[in-house]
Amino acid sequence: MTDKPALTLEKVCKRYGKAEILKGISLTVKPGERVALLGHNGAGKTTLMKLILGLTKLTAGRITVAGAEPGSAAARRASTYLPEAVAFHKLLSGREQLRLFARLAGESPRCVEPLLERVGLGEAAGRRIGTWSKGMRQRLGLAQALLGQPRVALLDEPTSGLDPISRHDLYAVIDEIAARGAAVLIASHALTEVEARTDRIAILRQGRLVADDTLEQLRAQAGLPIRLRLTAQRDGAEELQTRLGGLRVNGTAVELHCRPEEKMDRLARITALGGLVADVEMAPPSLEDLYRHYSGEDRR
Ligand SMILES: Nc1ncnc2c1ncn2[C@@H]1O[C@H](COP(=O)(O)OP(=O)(O)OP(=O)(O)O)[C@@H](O)[C@H]1O
Numbered sequence: 001m002t003d004k005p006a007l008t009l010e011k012v013c014k015r016y017g018k019a020e021i022l023k024g025i026s027l028t029v030k031p032g033e034r035v036a037l038l039g040h041n042g043a044g045k046t047t048l049m050k051l052i053l054g055l056t057k058l059t060a061g062r063i064t065v066a067g068a069e070p071g072s073a074a075a076r077r078a079s080t081y082l083p084e085a086v087a088f089h090k091l092l093s094g095r096e097q098l099r100l101f102a103r104l105a106g107e108s109p110r111c112v113e114p115l116l117e118r119v120g121l122g123e124a125a126g127r128r129i130g131t132w133s134k135g136m137r138q139r140l141g142l143a144q145a146l147l148g149q150p151r152v153a154l155l156d157e158p159t160s161g162l163d164p165i166s167r168h169d170l171y172a173v174i175d176e177i178a179a180r181g182a183a184v185l186i187a188s189h190a191l192t193e194v195e196a197r198t199d200r201i202a203i204l205r206q207g208r209l210v211a212d213d214t215l216e217q218l219r220a221q222a223g224l225p226i227r228l229r230l231t232a233q234r235d236g237a238e239e240l241q242t243r244l245g246g247l248r249v250n251g252t253a254v255e256l257h258c259r260p261e262e263k264m265d266r267l268a269r270i271t272a273l274g275g276l277v278a279d280v281e282m283a284p285p286s287l288e289d290l291y292r293h294y295s296g297e298d299r300r
Helices: 045-053 073-078 094-104 109-118 134-146 164-179 191-197 215-222 237-244 260-272 287-294
Strands: 007-016 019-029 034-038 060-065 079-082 152-156 183-187 200-205 208-213 226-232 253-258 277-283
Touching: 007 045, 019 045, 019 183, 019 200, 019 208, 034 045, 034 164, 034 191, 045 060, 045 079, 045 152, 045 183, 073 079, 079 134, 094 109, 094 134, 109 134, 134 164, 152 164, 164 183, 164 191, 191 287, 200 287, 208 215, 208 287, 215 287, 226 237, 226 260, 237 253, 253 260, 260 277
Parallel strands: 034 183, 034 200, 079 152, 152 183
Antiparallel strands: 007 019, 007 060, 200 208, 226 253, 226 277
16 A cells, blocks of 8 residues: 555635635545544534535645545546435435446446445345435445545544444444545544544644644643542542542542653552552543543633
């Protein structure tokens, strides 16, 4: 897989009337990379995807999709898009709809059956889409996204409204799209799942990209505290709090926060308390903590 970005954004600006939605966004996504695009409602995630697709015009800056201009025939061939609300022809069966998409993508109809099986729609494929659940329609959307070997895949909240198993299955397909060499950009509010399933996190805030790195790097840059939760032996929570400080969480637990570099020292002090401590759990800052920090919502 080449290291050259499949998707490049340079100082991208977008205005709607007087409203400046995006103010100089620069971002690259390499083949095989899965990047989460986070931001509050109205931050501009969908607008960014529409610019990449050439569905709306740039105010300033430059975007290239597999080396081509957004909206050009080459860029359209190279990219695929799963919108938040997938709309299909209700009267067509899943198989008929996917055959139609395959024809439009210049693919052989022979690819349709394996794709339907791949996304778990083998049995439902003959039924009209109008009778399908949201999860089934999202799966068909992903089957469409797998057509034609895309080099750039844009997925707008792909798992919203799906149950945990369907989410899991959907991410398995997203991983496959990336493993085939597509640069994948996923707009999402589902922090726990993107924490586990993406390679890099980009956060939009007030029209700017305020974070763009791996989770580990963002943790290191943010310097947020590590949480230590101690469970006391019977009736020992008060003594534990007196000795170590921190907050009583419930009848038996005490929570402490410490800087990453203090962690070993804290653990040594906890171990020295011997039988007073029944258990210790340690949690590094989650993506939710980091998101609050970078999006300016850290009010704790
Ligand atoms: N066609 C349009 N004309 C005018 N303003 C628009 C248009 N499309 C989007 N906007 C505005 O641009 C801003 C960004 O919208 P966008 O849909 O990109 O946000 P988002 O980050 O995808 O939000 P969400 O998480 O709610 O889906 C919003 O303030 C929205 O009202």
